[in-house]
Amino acid sequence: MYEKLEGKFELLQTNTIFMEYVNARLHAQRKRTRGKWSEHWKKNGWKTNPQLARSKRKSDCPIQEWNHLGDYWELEKTKKYSDKMEANRAKQVNISRGGSWSIANHTFQMIIPETHMSPSPLELYHKLHFNATKHGWLNENSHIEYVSIF
Structure with missing residues (x-):
């Protein structure tokens, strides 16, 4: 290289x-x-x-x-x-799409530039546990948790 x-x-x-x-x-x-x-x-x-x-x-x-x-x-x-x-x-009950990035990194990436507003915990959870292009929620536990946060 x-x-x-x-x-x-x-x-x-x-x-x-x-x-x-x-x-x-x-x-x-x-x-x-x-x-x-x-x-x-x-x-x-x-x-x-x-x-x-x-x-x-x-x-x-x-x-x-x-x-x-x-x-x-x-x-x-x-x-x-x-x-x-x-x-x-x-064994993981609540899997995530977050990869190796920390929650803080995902939160920072989701900040709205015009308002400098951080995402709500609900928005962040949705980003990390829902995949619209594949099959929605990563598993049923993720969906149940999301509904309970709401």
């Missing part, structure tokens, strides 16, 4: 603060990309047929990287960890 960046920009590698920022951005992009590749792997039979999943490489993933990740995802340790995390997520 550095080579690609240096081909387009003059990196100030002597500036440690700038390079920390570049490293943080590259790391964040790598995590997002790896997450998409992992999702693709899982959709293509990773538990039942890992060889099929391995053969259906995501087009934007280099072959060497795909093979390396496939080796990692096929490890027993990785599968056990994945199963454990899946079980933990299944």
